[in-house]
Amino acid sequence: MIEYKSELKKILLVDELDHLEGQLKTIAQFISEKDLANFFIDSIYLKAVIQHIIDDHWLQHKNTGIEVQFDRFVKKFLNAELKPLLFLHSYFLSSNIEGMHTAIKVLTEIEKFLSIFIRSKSAAFQKMFLQISLLRMSDLYELEHQLNSAEKKNEGDARLSLYRSFDVLDEIFELEYLLNEVPEINQKERLYEGAGAGVQSSYATTVLALRYLNLAKGSRFVDLGSGYGRIGLVVGLMRPDLQFTGYEFVKERVEIANKASAHFSLDKHVHFVAQDLSDPNFKIPDAEAYYIFDSFTEGSYAVIMAKLQEISLHRRVTVVTKGNAKLWMKNKFWSEPQEFSDGNLCFFRSRARPVV
Ligand SMILES: C[S@@+](CC[C@H](N)C(=O)[O-])C[C@H]1O[C@@H](n2cnc3c(N)ncnc32)[C@H](O)[C@@H]1O
Structure with a gap:
């Protein structure tokens, strides 16, 4: 050897x-x-x-x-x-x-x-x-x-950055989204333009979030706007004891994510579902952790945040935000954030006591 x-x-x-x-x-x-x-x-x-x-x-x-x-x-x-x-x-x-x-x-x-x-x-x-x-x-x-x-x-100091260093893993996951043409651009999506690496959370963010969330065995993790599924695949590989669901309204992305999940035999505990989260009739399922990249229009945020607030009144949950999604969490329903990477990644916890 x-x-x-x-x-x-x-x-x-x-x-x-x-x-x-x-x-x-x-x-x-x-x-x-x-x-x-x-x-x-x-x-x-x-x-x-x-x-x-x-x-x-x-x-x-x-x-x-x-x-x-x-x-x-x-x-x-x-x-x-x-x-x-x-x-x-x-x-x-x-x-x-x-x-x-x-x-x-x-x-x-x-x-x-x-x-x-x-x-x-x-x-x-x-x-x-x-x-x-x-x-x-x-x-x-x-x-x-x-x-x-x-x-x-200080501003301008050299700084080690691993933010995008390991993006080559996308090739193994076959998440070649940079080449992937989505036929129809949905006007409701905020961050579509320039889709590719820029609209996926980096492996750094995902792995760090998972490490510090330190979820108990059997916990449920929901990605609201799951894109090409990087987060679910990382969660599925690192924590096979968790249940992951990603919701995404661009069907092609859901298909790519589910294909990768099946390829690595993660599909018993990692699922991606085509769903418009701004639909007022959709019930966000209970989970211990929710993940939100800054993905939504103001109208969608209003619908989704109201549902998460309702959940927070009855359960102890953590909402993980990436980028500016945190701006929607600064209210009485949520704790002050635990911050990482200069606030680019935040954890907000529900204030309510859990119902026993
Ligand atoms: C910025 S990407 C984030 C992907 C993944 N969560 C991550 O962090 O790597 C956001 C995704 O949310 C999806 N999205 C935006 N609005 C949505 C909605 N109303 N319902 C479902 N998905 C939505 C977009 O199509 C996009 O793929």
Whole structure:
């Protein structure tokens, strides 16, 4: 069996692209499934950290006008962003800024190769791969969250951002919504224009929300306006003990989401339903957690919020908001929000005592 940490280190030290494909083929053949997922996720994480180091290095030079010596400069990252990559510390201390630029190219190739390789595997393999990947991502997002909340950064400071780093997973989920033409643009939808990555919650938001919600076994999770289903798929893989339902009024998106759910055998506990949530006759089902991206017109918000408020009077629930959806939650029905990512992600809890 090949161990990915030493292989990754070797690849970075050799620093060249010529034999990379051959090396990756051998690694992919002899590595364990668990190590393959960690290799993939750590390579993507490493690329984001290196980009952050390059940006910070450039800023320091710009601000001070003094040449910044790389081996000294990089030390501050060892106990922070580079902490999960202890096995690469000696590589960083012996490298230089040109090495960082080459590493970005090498890591981009690794990401491309592995994503094609994983897509060629069976659904069961992909499922296990995604589950291990999401667990590793959860720890990395948590580290990013801790680092960014600990030090107050100034506007314009270089900042590690994993927000879109792992979007390549969409290719494994076959959520190729950037290419997906929805025939009819529904005028009632606020955020349709430019649909694609911009209108899906990132994996970072979803995984962090799930981590901090810490829902009890058997809890129900409802996504109001579920789009292409990223949230449900992540919930289904990470928490097979939860019941997830996503409501979405664009039928094509519901079909894409249900297809992915069935592909990974999640369809016993992850369902996507075609439903216009602004229909006053629709009853939002009881759940322990509801998720709302800022998806609705004012008219739809009025209908949906009234129903959630009614639910909040009888049950202990948490509404998770992304973006400006939080503006609709600042009223007497809901607690003050628990905030993450500078308020981009919020948890609002019902004020009412649960009925026993
Ligand atoms: C911004 S996307 C969010 C997708 C997913 N919840 C996420 O965070 O990744 C919002 C989705 O809400 C859907 N939507 C908007 N108004 C709706 C309504 N009245 N009923 C059902 N779905 C609606 C849109 O079609 C869109 O796919």
